[in-house]
Amino acid sequence: MTADGAQRPPRLPLEWIAASLRRERTRAGLSLSELAKRAGIAKSTLSQLEAASGNPSMETIWALAVALGVPFSALVEPPASTVQVIRAGQGPEVGSEQARYAATLLSASPPGARRDIYRLRAEPGPARESEPHIPGTVEHLIVSTGRVKAGPAGEEAELGPGDYMTYRGDVPHSYEALEPGTTFVLVMQHI
Secondary structure (H helix, E strand, O other), rough: OOOOOOOOOOOOOHHHHHHHHHHHHHHHHOOHHHHHHHHHHHHHHHHHHHOOOOOOHHHHHHHHHHOOOOOHHHHHHHOOOOOOOOOOOOOOEEEEOOOOOOOOOHHHHOOOOEEEEEEEEEOOOOOEEEEOOOOOEEEEEOOOOEEEEEEOOOOOEOOOOEEEEEOOOOOOOEEEEEEEEEEEEEEEEEE
């Protein structure tokens, strides 16, 4: 509470801001010194923020966002899970009045996104290891038949018919058929 009895707005967890700053600074290829200079703040202030200490003001965060060329929200939004799995039969479903037909929105296309859609067949054997794709690539996978183990290294998930998964495609990832006749749809989204 403030001195006049008003409720203070909740503070953003410093860990969110720290992780976002490190991610965006690394993505931009900037040193601590260079980013601090561009944002017009002390290097020690930036170092403290990336260490999840300090007390950043809106102005400081805004200056950093401008220097990084990202929206303010990119530095203060809660971290999103890097992997999302929607099991068959789960997710918000909308039915048709005209036919026995239902749709589940798995992922809305962000503005300016480009997508490639693939139908894949796989058989048990060695996993298909994929190198990182261009920065910003996100993959969406929906299993049609069989079972597959897929995802970023260390975050793989086993999926069956109708299961959906999304993950970053700009990091090492793999696909491994667990049953004969495995098929799935892969959407590669390039932002």
